Amino acid sequence: MASGQVTKRVKYKTSVKDPGTPGRLLLTMEKLAFRPNNPNSASKLDMEFIYVKNHKYTKEGSNKAPMLNLTSNQGASYIFEFENYSDLQVCKEFVGKALSKPGETPKPADTSQSLSEQPSTEELLLRMNLLRENSELQKLHKRFVRDGVLTDTEFWAARKKLLNGDSGNKSKQRVGLKTVMLSDSKPLIDGRTNKVTFNLTPEIVREIFAEKPAVHQAYLNMVPNKMTDKDFWTKYCRAEYLHHSRNAHAAAAEAAEDEELALFLKPDDILASETRRKIRCVDPTLDMEADQGDDYTHLPDHGIARDGSKEITESQNEPYIRTLLHDLNRHGAVVLEGTAIDEEQLKDTQTVAEALIQSKKGNKIANEEADGNANEEKLNRISKMMEIEDLRGSNDLPLAPLSIKDPRDYFDSQQACALKTSRDAPTGTEALNCSLSAQEAYGSLRDSISQIKVVGLNDPIVTPEVAMKVRSVLTHNITSTKYHLGKNPRESVLDGFPNKIKEDLLHHWMAVEELLRHFWSSYPITTAYLYAKVNRLKDEMSKIDSQLQEMKESVQSDLRNQLTLLIRPMQQALEAAMQHYDADLQKRLAKSGERPNGYV
Amino acid sequence: MASVPSKLYSDDVSLVMVLLDTNPFFWTTSSLPFSQFLAQVLAFLNSMLLLNQLNQVVVIATGYNSCDYIYDSSSAPNHSSEDARLPALYSNLLQKLEEFMIRDEKLGKEEPRGKLASSLLSGSLSMALCYIQRVFRSGPLHPQPRILCLQGSPDGPEQYVAVMNAIFSAQRSMVPIDSCYVGAHNSAFLQQASYITGGVYVKPQHLDGLFQYLVTVFATDLHSRSFLQLPRPAGVDFRASCFCHKMTIDMGYICSVCLSIFCKHHKKCSTCGSVFGQAQSDNTSASDRKRKAPET
Numbered sequence: 001m002a003s004g005q006v007t008k009r010v011k012y013k014t015s016v017k018d019p020g021t022p023g024r025l026l027l028t029m030e031k032l033a034f035r036p037n038n039p040n041s042a043s044k045l046d047m048e049f050i051y052v053k054n055h056k057y058t059k060e061g062s063n064k065a066p067m068l069n070l071t072s073n074q075g076a077s078y079i080f081e082f083e084n085y086s087d088l089q090v091c092k093e094f095v096g097k098a099l100s101k102p103g104e105t106p107k108p109a110d111t112s113q114s115l116s117e118q119p120s121t122e123e124l125l126l127r128m129n130l131l132r133e134n135s136e137l138q139k140l141h142k143r144f145v146r147d148g149v150l151t152d153t154e155f156w157a158a159r160k161k162l163l164n165g166d167s168g169n170k171s172k173q174r175v176g177l178k179t180v181m182l183s184d185s186k187p188l189i190d191g192r193t194n195k196v197t198f199n200l201t202p203e204i205v206r207e208i209f210a211e212k213p214a215v216h217q218a219y220l221n222m223v224p225n226k227m228t229d230k231d232f233w234t235k236y237c238r239a240e241y242l243h244h245s246r247n248a249h250a251a252a253a254e255a256a257e258d259e260e261l262a263l264f265l266k267p268d269d270i271l272a273s274e275t276r277r278k279i280r281c282v283d284p285t286l287d288m289e290a291d292q293g294d295d296y297t298h299l300p301d302h303g304i305a306r307d308g309s310k311e312i313t314e315s316q317n318e319p320y321i322r323t324l325l326h327d328l329n330r331h332g333a334v335v336l337e338g339t340a341i342d343e344e345q346l347k348d349t350q351t352v353a354e355a356l357i358q359s360k361k362g363n364k365i366a367n368e369e370a371d372g373n374a375n376e377e378k379l380n381r382i383s384k385m386m387e388i389e390d391l392r393g394s395n396d397l398p399l400a401p402l403s404i405k406d407p408r409d410y411f412d413s414q415q416a417c418a419l420k421t422s423r424d425a426p427t428g429t430e431a432l433n434c435s436l437s438a439q440e441a442y443g444s445l446r447d448s449i450s451q452i453k454v455v456g457l458n459d460p461i462v463t464p465e466v467a468m469k470v471r472s473v474l475t476h477n478i479t480s481t482k483y484h485l486g487k488n489p490r491e492s493v494l495d496g497f498p499n500k501i502k503e504d505l506l507h508h509w510m511a512v513e514e515l516l517r518h519f520w521s522s523y524p525i526t527t528a529y530l531y532a533k534v535n536r537l538k539d540e541m542s543k544i545d546s547q548l549q550e551m552k553e554s555v556q557s558d559l560r561n562q563l564t565l566l567i568r569p570m571q572q573a574l575e576a577a578m579q580h581y582d583a584d585l586q587k588r589l590a591k592s593g594e595r596p597n598g599y600v
Numbered sequence: 601m602a603s604v605p606s607k608l609y610s611d612d613v614s615l616v617m618v619l620l621d622t623n624p625f626f627w628t629t630s631s632l633p634f635s636q637f638l639a640q641v642l643a644f645l646n647s648m649l650l651l652n653q654l655n656q657v658v659v660i661a662t663g664y665n666s667c668d669y670i671y672d673s674s675s676a677p678n679h680s681s682e683d684a685r686l687p688a689l690y691s692n693l694l695q696k697l698e699e700f701m702i703r704d705e706k707l708g709k710e711e712p713r714g715k716l717a718s719s720l721l722s723g724s725l726s727m728a729l730c731y732i733q734r735v736f737r738s739g740p741l742h743p744q745p746r747i748l749c750l751q752g753s754p755d756g757p758e759q760y761v762a763v764m765n766a767i768f769s770a771q772r773s774m775v776p777i778d779s780c781y782v783g784a785h786n787s788a789f790l791q792q793a794s795y796i797t798g799g800v801y802v803k804p805q806h807l808d809g810l811f812q813y814l815v816t817v818f819a820t821d822l823h824s825r826s827f828l829q830l831p832r833p834a835g836v837d838f839r840a841s842c843f844c845h846k847m848t849i850d851m852g853y854i855c856s857v858c859l860s861i862f863c864k865h866h867k868k869c870s871t872c873g874s875v876f877g878q879a880q881s882d883n884t885s886a887s888d889r890k891r892k893a894p895e896t
Binding site: 442469 | 625633635640697806808809
């Protein structure tokens with residue numbers, strides 16, 4: 001049955017509870033077919049493996065019958081019950097192999113490939129881009145995917161994050177509002193006539209509407225029923241101009257004459273109610289004094305065209321005067337709130353006004369909902385902050401109190417410990433290194449002291465030969481460490497190598513990392529697919545291992561030591577993987593020993 | 601010290617605290633006889649004093665049971681006491697050393713068993729640091745202190761905490777600890793000490809040329825050292841001793857609160873009493889009571 005086809009007696013079921021139709025399962029590399037024993041039965045099945053998305057099987061040893069469950073890419077599942085586990089094993093391996101054969105099955109671009117789906121064109125483009133941008137990745141890809149060590153899917157499966165992260169970056173960021181205040185864009189006054197020109201763009205209109213809901217409301221009410229678009233804005237600009245001229249009296253007079261104009265000059269009711277709502281939302285436990293130090297208005301040149309200090313408020317005309325503080329706060333709030341209107345909608349005033357009202361409606365509902373929650377939360381917080389300590393039970397947090405002891409305790413205990421161990425140790429004559437008793441030892445030491453006293457020092461303390469030897473050893477030691485390890489600890493050992501070796505080394509590191517990542521993630525080996533993959537990886541690893549060995553031998557002797565130090569961890573990592581592989585293989589062989597060796 | 605206010609201290613005046621290992625149990629097993637070792641060290645001390653008139657040498661004996669100052673060049677009488685065979689330095693030092701050995705022997709009641717006993721490195725390091733602190737406080741003009749450990753006995757893991765504390769206090773007061781280890785294996789304590797304090801660690805290969813090592817590596821003052829290429833260690837043994845069994849370990853458990861080191865998992869830290877592991881729920885009352893109970 002050398003990879004050609006497999007035929008097994010099975011029962012075909014559409015669900016687990018189905019009693020099943022007895023018949024034969026025919027497996028070839030490309031497709032599977034079920035032929036019922038009863039030729040009249042309707043449950044005949046032919047399916048190509050490329051449509052199989054997933055396969056499951058019952059584990060040996062569990063009490064269930066040996067079953068293989070294939071899931072097609074349409075979501076239907078096909079269950080085959082085998083007569084015994086060895087049949088299942090054979091088919092399992094076969095299916096695994098058939099499913100993992102990517103390149104050989106001719107497949108149209110839109111069908112599934114091996115175990116995972118074919119990537120979308122978008123993703124392919126992304127991969128290409130990544131490869132183009134990252135030459136190291138490209139090298140790895142070339143080395144492993146082209147040589148068939150890893151499949152493309154496997155390669156990218158380990159880098160899902162890279163793909164995701166990149167696509168996340170591409171999501172368009174919404175552009176916020178400009179922080180420049182409208183009042184900064186001054187009206188153009190041409191010197192000769194008394195004409196004042198205001199330039200209004202849809203953007204400015206949006207800002208006016210957003211910052212002054214009353215104007216927005218008025219616009220919706222009046223245009224185009226009562227007046228034209230142009231009239232409305234002329235009026236508005238006139239009101240603005242009055243503001244700029246800071247002529248409260250004139251403003252009051254004009255407002256008395258023209259009620260529409262008055263609308264623009266009066267304080268904004270909608271705004272006021274909203275402000276009240278916001279004030280209600282302010283956390284009562286907030287320490288307002290805490291940020292008093294943040295005041296930076298004293299800094300010169302703060303970029304405001306209006307100077308608040310010069311605006312004197314006259315109580316009489318108060319309603320017609322907006323303070324700078326109001327404007328600033330309102331503007332800040334609008335900017336922070338952001339905009340729900342897209343750039344495309346910024347065509348003319350009418351659309352802007354309508355779009356704004358739409359978005360506001362949505363906001364309002366959300367706000368009301370949030371308000372309910374916030375209120376409750378607020379109450380909770382207040383009750384927590386207003387805690388009256390006397391009335392509450394003790395606050396039992398699961399904390400272990402820290403008890404740092406008096407260090408003397410520690411040292412005392414240490415001494416006691418040392419004493420104890422010395423006492424516990426068997427006292428006797430079995431001294432290993434020290435063959436002499438204390439008395440003898442002290443005696444001999446005293447002897448040597450008196451020996452010096454009597455004899456004096458030897459005339460040459462050190463013979464010239466020995467001194468020379470020591471000097472040369474020391475200097476050699478110093479020079480070698482100096483030149484090889486570098487004076488600067490930050491200076492990398494890598495820099496000492498020729499460029500070629502350095503590059504090779506780095507590349508090998510990357511390759512080894514990649515291989516090991518795939519290798520270890522393949523364990524435990526559950527499918528024949530993984531088995532084949534591990535085999536491929538193992539071959540590649542032994543190849544790299546020998547390459548490293550070659551590299552080690554190719555360099556000059558003075559660099560070899562350093563190179564060995566760098567290569568050793570790589571080789572150790574590879575060795576560990578190989579050992580694991582061998583051990584696993586042994587185990588598998590031992591397990592499959594009693595089984596007929598017919599498959600694979 | 602009081603007699604030298606007029607002296608002009610410059611940056612190349614050294615105060616060398618020499619810690620002399622006098623552990624008799626080590627020296628009887630050493631390949632280098634103690635007499636030869638002593639002779640070479642004495643010659644080195646003499647050359648230190650000759651290098652600069654203001655240099656000061658203090659020798660502390662690191663014994664098996666005790667430690668003591670056995671020589672201080674600033675207070676030693678300058679004339680030879682009995683016979684003129686030896687210079688004053690030598691005879692004074694040898695005299696003191698002999699007395700110290702007798703005292704040290706009397707202090708010891710038990711024979712060392714099993715493996716080679718360690719000497720009291722932590723004690724002599726502390727004494728050296730105390731002396732240096734006194735010198736620091738003697739006035740704005742003082743020699744540049746450094747410590748030179750001439751050690752041969754193996755590390756005593758039970759002294760780990762004390763030695764490390766001494767090392768860190770030396771680091772804090774910017775006192776380098778040089779070490780010359782004449783024992784069989786490298787000393788992790790001294791390697792760490794020299795590494796942490798910026799001193800030099802040397803393990804001579806040719807013990808008969810010890811004097812040459814000492815003079816070449818350790819004789820120069822700290823200022824000149826910055827211009828010299830001195831031996832650099834290829835690696836440092838950073839292993840620590842566990843607090844529970846005083847064993848040298850390379851992997852262990854560390855208390856997240858007080859950084860005590862243990863060789864195996866404990867339910868709670870024996871140093872600070874923090875409770876480890878999953879016993880979070882039932883620890884509140886029971887462990888509190890237990891903690892009061894005496895340990896060991």
